[in-house]
Amino acid sequence: MNAQDTSKQPEVTVFRGWKETGKYVWSPYVVKLETRLRFAGVRYTTDVGGLKAAPRGKIPYIEFRDSSSASPLLLSDSSLIIQNLTERGTLPDLNGRLGPAERSHDMALRALLEDKLSFYHAWERWTRNYYTMRDHALWSIPYPVRVIVGLLVHRNITATLHGQGTGRFTAEEIAAFRLEIWEGLSALLVASRSSSKGGDDEPFWALGGSHPTEADASLFAFVISVLISTASPDSQKVVKSFPILLDYANRIHDRYFPDYEKWTL
Template identity: 60%
Template sequence: MATQNHSKIDITVFRGWEDTGKYVWSPYVVKLEARLRFAGVRYVTSAGSLSEAPKGKIPYIEYRKSSSVPEKDSQSRQLLSDSALIAKTLAEWDVIPDLNAALEPSQRLHDLALTALLENKLDYSLWAILYPMRVVIGLLVHCKISAMLDGQGTGCFTPEEIKASRLEIWEGLNAQLVESRSNSKAGSDEPFWILGGDQPTEADTSLFGFVISALICFAGPDCQKEIRGFPALLDYAERIHNRYFPDYEKWPA
């Protein structure tokens, strides 16, 4: 994807951790960073805090005034939260392109379905097993997540049932990537995309985020072991990493 010229743009991504030059555990942080890098938009990172985050969510960004922002939205400093809403707002301000603008209606629906599969089902199955994360995120946040899991049904499943569901999702995504890679016109080292097109879509930002999260989160060793059994997922992540995140430390082999 062509890099856009946004020399006046000044964005700070607050990721919850410092760890400059490294991925963080949150798939939504990685998703947001991928969204910006796919567009060639420069940014810096910082830890930030939940107390300052709009909506009380990580990631969030600080966007400093640019001439590309509509006059009615122009402020010296704007805080935006939620990875999907951040991307939508920045696209409306013409800071980043709309990745799905050229998709046919059926492709757009497919993209939405894949994103929902990752963020509304796989996400909950990952949280359900990361017991040590209670120590990291705090008991209060953990209780909120537990209530959410119970409310949407995931909290009622046994660990074996949750694992089976998670593996089914990884298997389906891996199979789709095998097909997309075989149909891709990209070179052997170039990224290929989940819908099989020449450019990434919104679903790719989510998928990359969740694959990286599973690979680096030592609180979920079962997830790390599982995902390493899907070669297409690993190849997909490695190609994107090499192209768009060469300055970041790679996950352990």
């Protein structure tokens, strides 16, 4: 992480839902939040946490304390956490320097990932690779109870995907939609890398600028989530078929996450 005056830094604990340390977790929203903190050089610790303790019942959430806080604040939802910390001045406004067209482009990229691709990933994990996903996501629940809870989660997610629309498509159609998104993102990164003024090992950014934007935190997170999740075998094949995606992720990892275990290819 980038060096800052630690005496003035707030205390931030990121509750990630899993107990492993020094590793990425499967949730792209956790990775997105950690990436955003590391882009800013904000030091933080990690903990497991749980849905019962989480505001809004969502992972990730954080406990935040700074010099102006009489007691720790609990904040949840990765986007709202980032917005809140930006308004407090803890995080810089990555998109503050962007013009209207670039802001719209950044917003569209995040929506493509978080409001479209995420449903295709949920479908792949919870319907095509249910048992792998169940045992990973519900690791803290004893096995006999996990079976029952897993069925309830599966039913809820299936209903959500049907209502949202993803569940109404065939496996072949979803695979084609997913491939189209990764193809488009790969083409964008090829253009971004070619226009980058950094060195061969320096990170390059989705919008082609000299600094990351909010979209980079999301894009990196979704690439990492696919690469480490054993419940995403089809998506893994797709992502690994585009060297530019791996190069993009490798460079950001090496710069901002050198202490984390790297995925295997």
